[in-house]
Amino acid sequence: MVIAVIADIVGSRSLKDRASAQRVLDETITRVEADLPLATQPLTPTVGDEQQAVYARLGDALTSLLMLQLALPDGISFRFGIGVGAIRAIDSVHGDLSDGPGWYAARDAIETVHAREQRAVPRMRTWIVGAQGQDEVMESVIAASNAYLLARDELVGAMSERERRLTYGRLIGTPQAELARTEGITQPSVSKSLRSAGAAALIEGVAQMRGAAS
Template sequence: MFTVIGDIVGSRNLSDRAQAQRSVVTTLSRVGASIPVAQRLEPTFGDEIQGGFQTIAHATLATLLIRLELAWLAHPPPRSAQQDTKTPDLIVMRFGIGQGDVRVFEIDTQPIRQDGPGWHTARDAIDALGKKAGTRYVGPENAGAPSQAAVNAFLIARDGLVDTLNHRQQRMLLRALHGDSQKAIAELEGISESAVSQAFARGVSAVRDAQCFFGKA
């Protein structure tokens, strides 16, 4: 299984930690409903989350969707923003992806009680980031496993490109990953299709296509 551990970066600086935790729960529910999971996405202890996937493609996609969903909540489209509703702080996370066996002790608890190499490698991956946001992968180096160097090269390039996108472009990327057309995105944002097309050319389509092609590799 490909395991994912996420951790909020700079959580002490959040103005409303209770609202932040609600945002995380909402985000995990949305992401967990949109892609196949081998083990549910859920908060664990403190500021951490966890989840499991059958493929590296789904694991990497989950980390990107979580990032974009959290950004969406903090910076929603103008037409969906309500003046009487306080938007949550932007929550920034770091993610560790691991691969290995997982031993579940109690499936009905929340969080699930478990252990095993899958979680140890995910912990090693997130620790490799230090206090920085981003995504790293640690897994076994054998013929049947994804290349650690190749996966991390993709993740570094992907996350670096997302960093260059503004809030609107990140919202466009999220909708593009869900298969929305440029016309639908333009209607949501209240802008022209030409403006959306320009944003796609400046990085939105590159991230979407890279993530899709990575899933087929």
């Protein structure tokens, strides 16, 4: 069992410069992987506005995708469908093709995000679906994780670009004084921004996931 992720770009058709946006996405994905390499296959473009990634553990996927949400600038964001299940390589004249229940579950998950964000949960960006055959423990983990993701996406979606940058910096261990110098503000202003944005809850959530995975 692995964690398969399908990501698509929010509002891709309305982007004024799709090529420039893709460069930003590529650079941000590379940065996140350099700061905390968790993916067995980092997000890679497939077709259209979609990308795919593979992780060994659910906690790794949730941590990495949060970092990406925080690192992206205003106007460019992803939806994420996370599938828990097996994947397999299929031989092809074009090289190995990745297939399997994990990908089908990820597709179901991202379709759920599309449907719900258009109705009652506009800031929803992430959902998890387990392929058939999950045991009761994993089913409970997925349900609890989805409840966590609803709250997490709401919190991140309400942040300003600066608050996301500051939260990302603290998440990777950058001191507040250094963040203040980078942003051209005072250290107390950094602390106030982090506190008002609810950054501590996100950072503690990552610590809990990383602790559970270690």
